Amino acid sequence: MSFTDVIAQGCFTWNIPLPEGALEGLEEYTRLLLEKNQVMNLTAITEPDQVAVRHMLDCLFQLSCGDFEGKRVIDIGSGGGFPGIPLQIARPSARFLLLDSRKKRVDFLQEVCDAMGLPAETMAGRAEEAAWQKQLREKFDIAVSRAVAPMNILCELCLPFVRPGGLFLAMKSQNEGAEQEIQGAQKAIRTLGGRLKEQRSYQLPGTDVHHQVVVIEKVKNTPPAYPRRYAKIESAPL
Numbered sequence: 001m002s003f004t005d006v007i008a009q010g011c012f013t014w015n016i017p018l019p020e021g022a023l024e025g026l027e028e029y030t031r032l033l034l035e036k037n038q039v040m041n042l043t044a045i046t047e048p049d050q051v052a053v054r055h056m057l058d059c060l061f062q063l064s065c066g067d068f069e070g071k072r073v074i075d076i077g078s079g080g081g082f083p084g085i086p087l088q089i090a091r092p093s094a095r096f097l098l099l100d101s102r103k104k105r106v107d108f109l110q111e112v113c114d115a116m117g118l119p120a121e122t123m124a125g126r127a128e129e130a131a132w133q134k135q136l137r138e139k140f141d142i143a144v145s146r147a148v149a150p151m152n153i154l155c156e157l158c159l160p161f162v163r164p165g166g167l168f169l170a171m172k173s174q175n176e177g178a179e180q181e182i183q184g185a186q187k188a189i190r191t192l193g194g195r196l197k198e199q200r201s202y203q204l205p206g207t208d209v210h211h212q213v214v215v216i217e218k219v220k221n222t223p224p225a226y227p228r229r230y231a232k233i234e235s236a237p238l
Contacts, residue, residue: 006052007060010205012095018090019042025116026056032112033080040104041051042080046154051095058171058211059083059088059146061202066142066167068094074140074161075099079148081109083171084144085202088120096120097099099130128227130151131160138163138221144173151185151214156227159192162218168194172208174201182214189238191221 004023008142032053035211045054059082068091076206078098087097098109099119105232106124123130130136143158143166152169158168163190172178182199189196194216201212227233 001049003030003048003052006049006205007056010053010057011060011207013020014061014064014091014202016060016189020118022090025051026086027082027102028116029085029089029112030056034125036108038078038110039075040108042105042108046205053206054209055082058087059086060145060209061170061200062087062169062171062213063090063156065200065215068142070094071141072139073097073142073144074136076143076145077149078109079105079146081112082146084120085109085118085198087144088118089116092119097136098122099125099127101126109125116219126230127161130234131157131227136161138218141166142172143168145169150237151181152188153233153236155185155188155192155194156218156233156238159189159194159216159218160222161229162194163238164193166217166218167197167217168216170216172212172214174212178212185238190209191223192226193218193222194217 070093072095074097076099078084078100082096084096100106103124110122121196125202140161143161145158154170162168197215197217199212199214203210
């Protein structure tokens, strides 16, 4: 199957509608990603058919976990643009902020947005510092993250951005270790104003890879003591 057929079939299977032009947009983003990847380490996956499954579909599954239409969304630790850019392409009415601590990567994200005419904004900065900015703290309907970090640490970095009533969607593996990690993060989730709503599991098409989206609902404001400095978050996680 072609790149676009792989994505179209996966989204059909998951009952995720895509707007006109989204498949072509995802293909163009992949071209820009792999082109820049020759001079910058953005992804270890370089075959387009694998990018379609392991990056694009992996990110797009989150659309089944919440309503993104017209929402304000922050992608924390966006890196090469995952999951934020595929989600922005698939939900053009949403207003995304792509946050990453590495300026070179943010520059690439801005290049993609400019080249493709995407409405997403970009920002270079650390999550634990950005969350203290008045215009960002508890101002987002949805926070998403594919960052590799323990769940309790990820919650402290992400939940302060989410308004009460909003959602934090964390992309995780589905295995025994991940389940222990998620259960071990219950105190952090409660402390930061969240509630574990559900865990939605899925299998990437044509692979034996099983992932899940951990859906956390923000039920009250994050206490003003959080997030702490990263050294403290890491040395004394909640």
